[in-house]
Amino acid sequence: MDTRLCQHLQPELETKKISWIIHSSGSTGLPKPIYQTHNAALNNYASNLNLRGFITLPLYHAHGISSVFRSIYSKKQIYVYSAKLPLTHQNLLKIMQKYKFDIFYGVPYALKLLGESPEGIAALAKQKVVMFGGSACPDALGDKLVEHGVNLISHYGT
């Protein structure tokens, strides 16, 4: 039996259509639209790590939204940090102690907050992968985390 529900669509054409548009931040002029085709997006999601995740990145960033779709693609849960809460050491720590994840996604600022206490570092060290993107991580902070057993992974591009 063929379970395809979209017989009227031609895959070759559909993959070239736009799935989402994200805008550059506008730091070097006006924000510019970046068009993401279905083909590019799916290739991007396919490169997932197949891990249950916790994300502190906003979803209006390409890295944030890609991570969410990667989790859907890999059928693994992803927990999203509430944008209504301020990003603090205590809030992050409570969540990480209460739930179990394999991968943590964040900007270096979130790593810095957690890196300020031994409990925060321990919570990061428990993850299989701690992935950061968005900006460079200060050397001293990264060195300290790696020294304490954090599997710190830098992510360039989305």
Add this chain to the structure above:
Amino acid sequence: MTSFRRPGDKAWDYVRAGDAVKPYLQWEERGPGIFELVVLDGWSSKVASNRSDGSYATKDLFTRHPTIPNAWKYFARLDDTIVLMNGEKVVPNTFEHLIRHEKLVAEAVLFGSGKARPGLMIIPSEAAKDLSADDIRRELVPALNKANKDMPGYAQMTLDMVEVLPVGTDYPRTDKGTVIRAAFYRKFESEIEKVYDSADVPSGELCLSESELKEYIRAELLKILPSPTSGLLANDTDFFSIGVDSLQAIQLRTVLSKNIQTDKNKLGSNIVFDFPSINALAEELYRMRIGGKSNVVSVVDKMQELISKYSVFEPHVAMKKTNEGNYLVSLKSKDSSSNC
């Protein structure tokens, strides 16, 4: 690209290109040891190009790992944008131009990539050769104030972040005399680190009681907050709830770190949001000086506090009727068929 690597490889900040993408990446040297990443046409998730051959020059600069092959560390943006630790971006050019215009200044370079806030490196001109660094800083205040007007809130330059190098310091520049930014940051890396270290040393000498601390915090906050917000500031008001933003939180932390004696204990970088009211912050600062266990967040206490705060109901007092006469009250219903 990510920095996934073999166990034992400590180069966490060096990203490696996977086999799939590697044929589509080209590294073009832009300065000694500094390469721009160019993504070639054909890579399936590339959606834009800015060159006629269909490739995309990222304007991202990288340096190569000294020993590990195919491992690259992000260095800076080609177009000079400085990305702060929280991801906010600072375009330094206009600011630097205004400061460079001063006759005491030969060169001014803004820095702060990966840091909480930007700083400024000054190389004084010959005209400043008889002045001390502090004198030069003082002379530059009006120019800094003017230049700050064009900068976003998170990038405001404060005097403690201005570092003055000796007159005649040699720095990397092009034939035209303009600074080579990437090389400049590399050369003055340790000076830049020093600026951040000394700005962050708890140097306060004010030994205040808890109630004095509350007054102090309130006074400082009133200087930082815009007046509509400051009207809402009670001792138990949650800072986040009245819209205190991350920049204001950093400003307050800086003032506290500089002035309040905390027995050499460093203030947490997010102390303002971890102790998000005048009461909580005063208590924590007091504890840091006196010692004892940090009373981080007691949910029960917080709830108790909210209950007592919102359990006070003022009874309604009817106004005296001043206008004699007849009134007609008309009720209108949207749905005419209902019986209301």
